[in-house]
Amino acid sequence: xxxxxxxxxxxxxxxxxxxxxxxxxxxxxxxxxxxxxxxxxxxxxxxxxxxxxxxxxxxxxxxxxxxxxxxxxxxxxxxxxxxxxxxxxxxxxxxxxxxxxxxxxxxxxxxxxxxxxxxxxxxxxxxxxxxxxxxxxxxxxxxxxxxxxxxxxxxxxxxxxxxxxxxxxxxxxxxxxxxxxxxxxxxxxxxxxxxxxxxxxxxxxxxxxxxxxxxxxxxxxxxxxxxxxxxxxxxxxxxxxxxxxxxxxxxxxxxxxxxxxxxxxxxxxxxxxxxxxxxxxxxxxxxxxxxxxxxxxxxxxxxxxxxx
Amino acid sequence: xxxxxxxxxxxxxxxxxxxxxxxxxxxxxxxxxxxxxxxxxxxxxxxxxxxxxxxxxxxxxxxxxxxxxxxxxxxxxxxxxxxxxxxxxxxxxxxxxxxxxxxxxxxxxxxxxxxxxxxxxxxxxxxxxxxxxxxxxxxxxxxxxxxxxxxxxxxxxxxxxxxxxxxxxxxxxxxxxxxxxxxxxxxxxxxxxxxxxxxxxxxxxxxxxxxxxxxxxxxxxxxxxxxxxxxxxxxxxxxxxxxxxxxxxxxxxxxxxxxxxxxxxxxxxxxxxxxxxxxxxxxxxxxxxxxxxxxxxxxxxxxxxxxxxxxxxxxxxxxxxxxx
Numbered sequence: 001x002x003x004x005x006x007x008x009x010x011x012x013x014x015x016x017x018x019x020x021x022x023x024x025x026x027x028x029x030x031x032x033x034x035x036x037x038x039x040x041x042x043x044x045x046x047x048x049x050x051x052x053x054x055x056x057x058x059x060x061x062x063x064x065x066x067x068x069x070x071x072x073x074x075x076x077x078x079x080x081x082x083x084x085x086x087x088x089x090x091x092x093x094x095x096x097x098x099x100x101x102x103x104x105x106x107x108x109x110x111x112x113x114x115x116x117x118x119x120x121x122x123x124x125x126x127x128x129x130x131x132x133x134x135x136x137x138x139x140x141x142x143x144x145x146x147x148x149x150x151x152x153x154x155x156x157x158x159x160x161x162x163x164x165x166x167x168x169x170x171x172x173x174x175x176x177x178x179x180x181x182x183x184x185x186x187x188x189x190x191x192x193x194x195x196x197x198x199x200x201x202x203x204x205x206x207x208x209x210x211x212x213x214x215x216x217x218x219x220x221x222x223x224x225x226x227x228x229x230x231x232x233x234x235x236x237x238x239x240x241x242x243x244x245x246x247x248x249x250x251x252x253x254x255x256x257x258x259x260x261x262x263x264x265x266x267x268x269x270x271x272x273x274x275x276x277x278x279x280x281x282x283x284x285x286x287x288x289x290x291x292x293x294x295x296x297x298x299x300x301x302x303x304x305x306x307x308x
Numbered sequence: 309x310x311x312x313x314x315x316x317x318x319x320x321x322x323x324x325x326x327x328x329x330x331x332x333x334x335x336x337x338x339x340x341x342x343x344x345x346x347x348x349x350x351x352x353x354x355x356x357x358x359x360x361x362x363x364x365x366x367x368x369x370x371x372x373x374x375x376x377x378x379x380x381x382x383x384x385x386x387x388x389x390x391x392x393x394x395x396x397x398x399x400x401x402x403x404x405x406x407x408x409x410x411x412x413x414x415x416x417x418x419x420x421x422x423x424x425x426x427x428x429x430x431x432x433x434x435x436x437x438x439x440x441x442x443x444x445x446x447x448x449x450x451x452x453x454x455x456x457x458x459x460x461x462x463x464x465x466x467x468x469x470x471x472x473x474x475x476x477x478x479x480x481x482x483x484x485x486x487x488x489x490x491x492x493x494x495x496x497x498x499x500x501x502x503x504x505x506x507x508x509x510x511x512x513x514x515x516x517x518x519x520x521x522x523x524x525x526x527x528x529x530x531x532x533x534x535x536x537x538x539x540x541x542x543x544x545x546x547x548x549x550x551x552x553x554x555x556x557x558x559x560x561x562x563x564x565x566x567x568x569x570x571x572x573x574x575x576x577x578x579x580x581x582x583x584x585x586x587x588x589x590x591x592x593x594x595x596x597x598x599x600x601x602x603x604x605x606x607x608x609x610x611x612x613x614x615x616x617x618x619x620x621x622x623x624x625x626x627x628x629x630x631x632x
Contacts, residue, residue, distance in 0.1 A: 094504075135482055
């Protein structure tokens with residue numbers, strides 16, 4: 001899957017909050033405060049549709065909080081956002097998911113004491129048997145169950161988990177759980193898949209296959225927004241990168257160029273990363289005095305004294 | 309030597325009280341075992357059901373089906389009142405609120421001001437009259453030896469255990485269904501289930517109501533062979549139900565039946581054995597110490613079970629292995 005050219009994504013220069021040609025999410029003045037701490041304070045941001053967008057930033061930048069706000073897992077203090085043109089602010093998490101915006105979690109939430117197949121089936125939608133009264137009569141939900149089981153099995157095959165379908169999810173390795181969580185999210189045919197650190201704790205061998213699966217999502221017409229720390233991953237698969245720091249979007253751009261943006265370097269390395277530490281702590285002031293005549297004379301006298 | 313106590317213990321295992329405990333525990337299994345709701349107030353649900361049944365049939369003179377309906381409605385309303393404020397919060401809030409609510413119910417019905425309705429501290433007597441009028445079994449004595457029952461006693465046993473089996477059937481069907489899959493998912497991680505588009509609050513409420521209704525019906529069944537005493541519904545009743553649930557296996561459908569039978573069998577057998585020992589001066593205790601010692605024996609049995617068979621008698625070993 002080739003990367004989407006930048007010209008197809010944006011109009012104009014890549015600045016924070018730049019308008020996208022075909023946005024799937026448009027968020028305005030979203031803020032979330034925890035007591036005195038402002039975790040998220042995003043003035044305007046748009047997520048391009050049918051592309052892979054990476055949300056990066058140093059620890060504590062508010063990426064996961066922003067994720068939680070967008071998916072209804074946390075409530076904002078201010079702000080509005082739309083998903084496919086419809087208002088989605090303050091909608092409960094389960095409705096967000098039903099609208100086609102499915103997320104995964106940074107700490108994998110596989111349902112340990114359920115089988116892999118049950119985990120998958122739980123991701124399906126429109127199962128009438130999930131209604132308490134219809135559940136009592138098998139004929140009411142059997143045909144839908146057969147359909148979603150077929151779908152689950154083919155997804156499991158794609159993610160190479162088909163041999164594990166009857167095992168408890170708790171018996172899977174960390175990487176396999178990440179795969180299961182992603183496969184489960186796909187059971188509902190989402191429009192937008194939100195992955196919170198999909199590579200965290202995954203061994204390098206599995207990383208490659210996970211990357212392939214994420215690229216597949218785009219190929220199948222889905223939009224992906226993911227939080228990630230690993231810059232190699234971002235460089236390799238992202239079409240667009242949004243950088244957050246201290247709750248704000250500080251830069252946006254294609255992965256090849258965004259990392260050289262001054263705001264990004266400042267965010268990761270600190271605003272003073274290329275100035276001498278001495279200037280900051282005031283030691284250079286002393287060093288400047290070293291040039292003065294008085295100090296020079298003192299030093300020469302001392303040296304002469306030592307020589308004697 | 310009089311070995312009748314063995315037969316009495318067997319009789320205890322099929323008594324309506326055992327059935328009532330089993331039914332209330334099935335409700336608890338729905339809450340705790342399948343949905344992960346930490347309900348420490350199942351005794352409160354039993355009290356609500358018992359009082360609703362007794363007041364409507366005794367004070368209002370409602371016929372049996374309506375009294376049963378009132379029992380169901382009252383328990384469902386109690387579940388709603390407990391669930392609306394707490395089910396959106398973390399799991400432990402529900403346990404605090406339920407344990408408090410159960411005590412509030414017990415202490416409220418005891419107040420002197422309510423004596424006209426609830427019978428105050430003495431409770432209510434004779435709630436079974438309407439129920440026994442429906443008894444189709446001809447008068448007479450049934451059974452053999454010490455296990456001889458009157459027609460009414462047979463009737464209450466039949467209805468009680470039929471109710472328990474019906475509840476088991478419903479739970480069995482529900483848990484194997486997609487509905488059961490969702491609530492088991494909520495037990496494991498409700499945020500994950502929420503992210504998959506399920507209305508977690510609604511499912512938890514449904515589970516609380518269903519288990520609460522079973523608790524309420526158990527409360528009604530519990531008072532059929534005896535009078536309604538408010539102090540029967542203390543916190544220790546809830547903990548007996550938890551004991552029964554852990555004995556049988558917290559995530560099993562038929563565990564509550566086995567657990568309840570075993571619980572009462574052990575209580576009754578140990579009582580018989582102890583009184584045999586006291587009478588023949590083998591044991592250095594008095595007959596008043598006998599009662600509490602039975603519960604010590606049950607407690608030791610439970611401790612041994614938790615150590616050697618933590619999944620309960622019918623549970624799956626794997627489930628415990630992975631959750632540890």
